[in-house]
Amino acid sequence: MYCQVIVDIVHENVAQAFTYRIPDGMVLQRGQRVLVPFRSGTLEGIVLSLSDTADFDPNRIRPVIRPLEDYPAILPPLMELAEEMAKEAHCPLAETLRLMIPAQMRGGRVRVREEEWAEITAAQEDVRAAMEGERRSAKRREILRMLLEKSPRRVSEIRDAVIDPRDALKALEKAGLIRVTRQESLRTPDGGMGGGNAEWMPLTPEQQEVMEEILPALQKGTGRFLLYGVTGSGKTEVFLNAVRRVLDMGRSAVILVPEIALTPQMVSWFQARFGAVAAVLHSRLSPGERYDEWRRIRRGDARVVIGARSAVFAPVEDLGLVVVDEEHESTYTSDHHPRYDAREVALSRCQRERATLILASATPSILSYARAGRGDYMLLEMPVRVQDRPMPEVQLVDMRRELESGNRSVFSRELAAALDGCLRRGEQAMLMINRRGYHSFVSCRACGHVVKCPNCDVSLTCHVSTGQEAARGEESLLRCHYCGHTQEVPARCPSCGSPYIRYFGAGTQKVEEEVRRLFPGTETARMDIDTTSGKDGHARILERFRSGAARVLIGTQMIAKGLDFPKVTLVGIVAADLTLNLPDYRARERTFQLLTQAAGRAGRGRQPGRVIIQTYKPEDPVLSLAAKQDYRAFFEVEFRRRRQALYPPFTAMMRLLIESPGGETAERTAGELEKQIRGVLEANPAWKKKVLLFSSELPGIRMLRGLERRQILIKALVGAETDALRGLMAGMAEASEKTEQAGKTEKRETGRADCRVTFEYNPTSMI
Ligand code: ADP
Ligand code: ZN
Ligand code: ZN
Numbered sequence: 027m028y029c030q031v032i033v034d035i036v037h038e039n040v041a042q043a044f045t046y047r048i049p050d051g052m053v054l055q056r057g058q059r060v061l062v063p064f065r066s067g068t069l070e071g072i073v074l075s076l077s078d079t080a081d082f083d084p085n086r087i088r089p090v091i092r093p094l095e096d097y098p099a100i101l102p103p104l105m106e107l108a109e110e111m112a113k114e115a116h117c118p119l120a121e122t123l124r125l126m127i128p129a130q131m132r133g134g135r136v137r138v139r140e141e142e143w144a145e146i147t148a149a150q151e152d153v154r155a156a157m158e159g160e161r162r163s164a165k166r167r168e169i170l171r172m173l174l175e176k177s178p179r180r181v182s183e184i185r186d187a188v189i190d191p192r193d194a195l196k197a198l199e200k201a202g203l204i205r206v207t208r209q210e211s212l213r214t215p216d217g218g219m220g221g222g223n224a225e226w227m228p229l230t231p232e233q234q235e236v237m238e239e240i241l242p243a244l245q246k247g248t249g250r251f252l253l254y255g256v257t258g259s260g261k262t263e264v265f266l267n268a269v270r271r272v273l274d275m276g277r278s279a280v281i282l283v284p285e286i287a288l289t290p291q292m293v294s295w296f297q298a299r300f301g302a303v304a305a306v307l308h309s310r311l312s313p314g315e316r317y318d319e320w321r322r323i324r325r326g327d328a329r330v331v332i333g334a335r336s337a338v339f340a341p342v343e344d345l346g347l348v349v350v351d352e353e354h355e356s357t358y359t360s361d362h363h364p365r366y367d368a369r370e371v372a373l374s375r376c377q378r379e380r381a382t383l384i385l386a387s388a389t390p391s392i393l394s395y396a397r398a399g400r401g402d403y404m405l406l407e408m409p410v411r412v413q414d415r416p417m418p419e420v421q422l423v424d425m426r427r428e429l430e431s432g433n434r435s436v437f438s439r440e441l442a443a444a445l446d447g448c449l450r451r452g453e454q455a456m457l458m459i460n461r462r463g464y465h466s467f468v469s470c471r472a473c474g475h476v477v478k479c480p481n482c483d484v485s486l487t488c489h490v491s492t493g494q495e496a497a498r499g500e501e502s503l504l505r506c507h508y509c510g511h512t513q514e515v516p517a518r519c520p521s522c523g524s525p526y527i528r529y530f531g532a533g534t535q536k537v538e539e540e541v542r543r544l545f546p547g548t549e550t551a552r553m554d555i556d557t558t559s560g561k562d563g564h565a566r567i568l569e570r571f572r573s574g575a576a577r578v579l580i581g582t583q584m585i586a587k588g589l590d591f592p593k594v595t596l597v598g599i600v601a602a603d604l605t606l607n608l609p610d611y612r613a614r615e616r617t618f619q620l621l622t623q624a625a626g627r628a629g630r631g632r633q634p635g636r637v638i639i640q641t642y643k644p645e646d647p648v649l650s651l652a653a654k655q656d657y658r659a660f661f662e663v664e665f666r667r668r669r670q671a672l673y674p675p676f677t678a679m680m681r682l683l684i685e686s687p688g689g690e691t692a693e694r695t696a697g698e699l700e701k702q703i704r705g706v707l708e709a710n711p712a713w714k715k716k717v718l719l720f721s722s723e724l725p726g727i728r729m730l731r732g733l734e735r736r737q738i739l740i741k742a743l744v745g746a747e748t749d750a751l752r753g754l755m756a757g758m759a760e761a762s763e764k765t766e767q768a769g770k771t772e773k774r775e776t777g778r779a780d781c782r783v784t785f786e787y788n789p790t791s792m793i
Contacts, residue, residue, distance in 0.1 A: 028080045029054055029090065031062055031071035032119050034132060041118040043074045045081070047089040054090065057098030057105045059127075061091040070132060072100060072123050094134075099324070100126045101341055103378050110374065115364045122364055126339050128320050130313035138321075139314060141211040144169070144195060145178035148203045156203055165194040173204060181206065212322065213314040215306055222298025226266075232408040233264055239406055240264075240382065244271050244346060247380035250373065252353075252398040255408030256655070257388045257626020258415060262292075262590075264408075265349050266299055268384065269330055273303065277346030277381075278329040282368060284355035285334055286310055287558070288588045290565035292332050292351070300330055307333035307340055310563075335360060338368045338375065345379040348372040352587050353385035353394055354619050356612075369394075388626055388657070389619040392668065395661055396675045411630075418597070418628040418635035420653040422644045425601075436540050441598045441638045448596040449545055449577060453633060455596040457541070457580045458624050459534050468504060468515055472524035477516065479506035483729040486513070487533065509731045537600055538580045553581035586624040592631025599624055602641040602649060610726070611673045614648050618660050621652035672718065674788070677741040680751050681789040683725065685733040686781040695781045696736040703740070706754055713753060717742045733782075755785055 030043035046062050048054055058073045068091060080087055100108070100123065108122040115122070130136035146153055157170035165188050172184055184191050198204045229237065236253065243249025255261045269279045283292050286308050296304040305319045305328030322328040324341040331340040335358055338348070350358065350369055358368040369385065376383040385394055385403065398405040411417065423438040433439060448455045468477040468486065476485045486504035505512045519527045534554045541550055553567045564584075571579045572591060579585055579594075602621060610616075621639060629635020641649055651660040669676050682699060686692040700719070707714040720739040728735060742751045 028077050028087065029060075030074045030077070031060060031090075032074050032123060033062065033064055033069045033071040034120055034124070035069065036118050036121050041120070043119075044071075045077075045087055047080075047084070047087045048076075049089045052090065052093070054093060055098045057100035057102060059094035059099045061094060063088045063091060070094060073098075074105075074119075097324075099131070099341075101343060103345075103375065104339065104341065106378060107339075107371070107374060111364065111366060111371070115366075117364045125336065125364070125366070126341070128313070128316045131317060131320075136313045136317040138210050139213060139318075140208040142181035142206055143178045143209050144173060144181050144184060144204055144206050146173050146203065147205045150174070153203055156201070163194060163197075165189075165191055166198055169194055169198060170203070212318045213312070215311050215315040215319065222294035222296075224298045226270075226299070227263065229263065229267065230260060230412050232410065233260055233267075233412075236264055236406045236408060237267055239404065240268055240384070241271060243382045244268060244275070247346065247382065249382040250376070250403045251382070251384045251406050252390055252394050252403040253384055253386040253406045253408070254390050254395070254398075254657070255386065255388060255406075256411060256417065256657075257623065258411040258417075258590075258630045259388070259408035260412040261351070261386050261388075261408065262295060263412075265351070265384070265386070266295065268347055268349070268382075269296070269300070272346035273300065273329060275346060277344045278326075278342035279331070279347040279349070280337060280340050280342060280345065280372075281330065281332045281349045282337055282351065282358070282372065283332065283334060283588065284352045284357045285584070287553070287564045287568075287584045288352070289332060289334065290568055291589060296330055296332055303328060304330040304332060307331055307337040309334070309336070335368045338371045345375060345381040347382045347384070348376055349384045349386065351386050352623075354387045354389050354391040354615075355587070356616070389622045390657070392615055392661065392664055393675050396665065415629065415632075416634050417655055418625055418637045420625050420637040420639065420655065422649060422653050423638055423640045424644045425640050425642050436537055436600055437544070437598070438638070438640050441600075441640060442544060444596050444636060444638055445541070445545070445578075445598065449548060451595075453595040454571070454574070454591060454593045455578045455598065456585055456591075456594055456624075456627055457537055457578060457598045457600055458586055459537055459580075459582060459600045468527060470519040470522060470524055470527045472526050473519060473522040475519050475521035475527075477504060477520070477527075479509065479511050481511055481729070481732040482506055482508045483727050484508060486511070508727075534580055534582060541578055541580065548578060549576045550578045550580060551576035553579065553585055558584075583620055583624075586620055586627070588623075589627060590630055591627070593633075594627055594631075595629060595633045595635050597624055597628040597635065597637045599637070599639045602639045611668070611671070614667075615664060618648050618652050618664075621649065622655050622657065625652070625655060672741055672743075675744065677718070677743055678751055679788055680740045680742075680755070681784075681786045682738040682740070683784040683786065684736040684738070684781065685730075685784070687733060688780065689734040691781050692734040692736045695783065696738060699738060699783065703738070703754065710753065713742075717751070717754065751787065755787075 027048040028045050029048055030045055032043050044062070054060065054073050054076065056073055056075060060071055060073060061068055062071050104126050108126055109119060111122040112119040124132070128136070153170055153174060157167055157174065160167040160170065168188050169184055169191060172187060173179060181191070181195070188194070195204070195206055199206055240249065240251065253261060253264065265281060269281070272279045281292060281296070283289055289306055289308055293304065293306050305323050307316065307319055307323070311319065319328070320341065323331055326343060329342065331337055331342060333340065350372055353369060360366055372383055375381065394403065397403050421440065423440050425438060428438045435442070437445070445455055469475065478485050484506065486506055503512050504515055516527060518525050534552055538550050538552050541548060551567050551571050553564070557567060558564050568589070570576045574593065599621060602617070625637040628637050639649065639653060643649065647663065648660070651663070668674065684692050684696050684699070686695065703719055707717060707719070718741045720741070723737060725735050725737040740751065740754070
């Protein structure tokens, strides 16, 4: 017997499978991890297939050394998925297979943790007699006494009571009274945050209707749904009910949330209803926890998996349901190689494994809603909040007026007054700033000079020291969010020498300071990248707010979505238009989603909610539609705009990003590539009709990490994109002297060493 193995290294020279002999007595299956000899050393690999014969000299085929586990780490449908993804992304199978198992499992960096247990093996009376007869050793007597009380018992527990019990245990074992065994012990993450409700509540009529559509699909293992339910319409309760049915049928479910910040709440809700059957999988778990959760799922002990993007690869057998909550979030697409879109992967898994897919959002992505319109998804709607709770009242405040009337604070008078009222009534508030530290750049009041990163074409962000850091004499620092460069705030303007250089605008820290200054003694909690490092960072901060210990939660977009805090009656959006002007065709969609979602955090409980959106551009229709929380109107406007401007979903896009230390080289390469593309298109008239080429231009950020950047955008009319764009890419690869599969995205290096060109199909970011 032979097997074909994909070895775990990514290199074009080993992109194929290697044949190994299976030694007598060894049983292997497809998807199983094995250790194999490779060149002069050994490598881990995954069994791709088995065969009776080898296609070359059997004497030269080396044997498998050993299996790494006695079960296939990668289940058959996930093997197929990895193969499909590799084919689509034009990348080696070894790379997509890596997505299917925790990284630390590779190379044996994480192991099963074992614990010693002692248990009584003789009859109770014999043990009791032995204990009473034991004269020589107090240790042995104590151990027997403990085991008579409780058996089996952890040896670590015995060790707490008896110093160095090893010899005593051995002696007792030898006397045939007890047995000591090593057993696996699971490292279980504490992923929840409290506040889960164990009770099943009667469904609202809207929830009931939606369930009636979903249930038959669950039964049949079919159904692709887009659940469009306004904020506070009770989508989670729908998920919980659907999962209950799936579990009753003996099947499993995967619940995806867009980011780690939302796992604690979801985990609490699911654990409250389903207990230990729910597992959590995300990148912040310790390697041991991740490995153990993964195995708990693989063994079928955990049948509900909650996690961020990569949990879509969870090794559940008999998948019955995948839920993608907040499906509009861009975090569902990964920007690491190999790139994937968790929504597409979920769809593919559901098709292959006969499971139901539910995409859910209060602000569905334009793409998904358009697909629902075409009939690809069945649209389910929950247009009202549970128990007739009103949608929050939203008000736009023109910050230009505030400035004109002399208010330089980050809070408008309306927001300050509303916050005051909210706190006086004993309610809670959330304040959102679009981006961490965004706009808290340092600028010169005299000449307007902005302190920029020396490596990137972006302004540096000011991180004000917190109380403790300041007490230690640590100064404020300027930091680049792209490359990590830090420097001190200059005392004088580097451009004009003026001493009036200072930081400006509203970062999360600034807003927190302002709240504390205006409302002394108010407990605040701040959630941004700075405060959520560490494994339970998010859960800790959220729990402080949920329990009421903090009255005001300040944060970046992290706090805008998904969270359900019924005592919040006020949401303030400190600067609404920051994302509106990003050079990305999705900027309007993202801004609408963010504002609608943030507004949706208010008034989820018995008290009605109020939302104040501060902006410098109140006349923008995106803002007024978000204020009305009118998704459908926004969709119509945006859909039309995309059709006119030829953006997705009407076209597929490809971006060529050119990066080089020298601006001239970047420019020249861009020009050459453009010529090449035109050449390929000329040679393929069929594509030429479908492909629109945009000449090289400056991307949103001209320089990044010391590299000059240029981009070429190519669009193709939908329907033709797979052929035309992929064909074009292949044609270009042939045309360039040297092609190489390397690095992060779908990357092909041009002939020059000093210039890098990245091909991105449907780019996640346009900056
Ligand atoms: P969404 O995700 O749609 O924004 P949630 O699922 O967070 O909304 O639900 C909003 C609130 O309504 C939650 O506090 C939830 O406990 C409550 N809720 C949901 N369904 C019901 C129901 N059937 N009866 C009473 N309260 C409900
Ligand atoms: Zn200056
Ligand atoms: Zn930088």
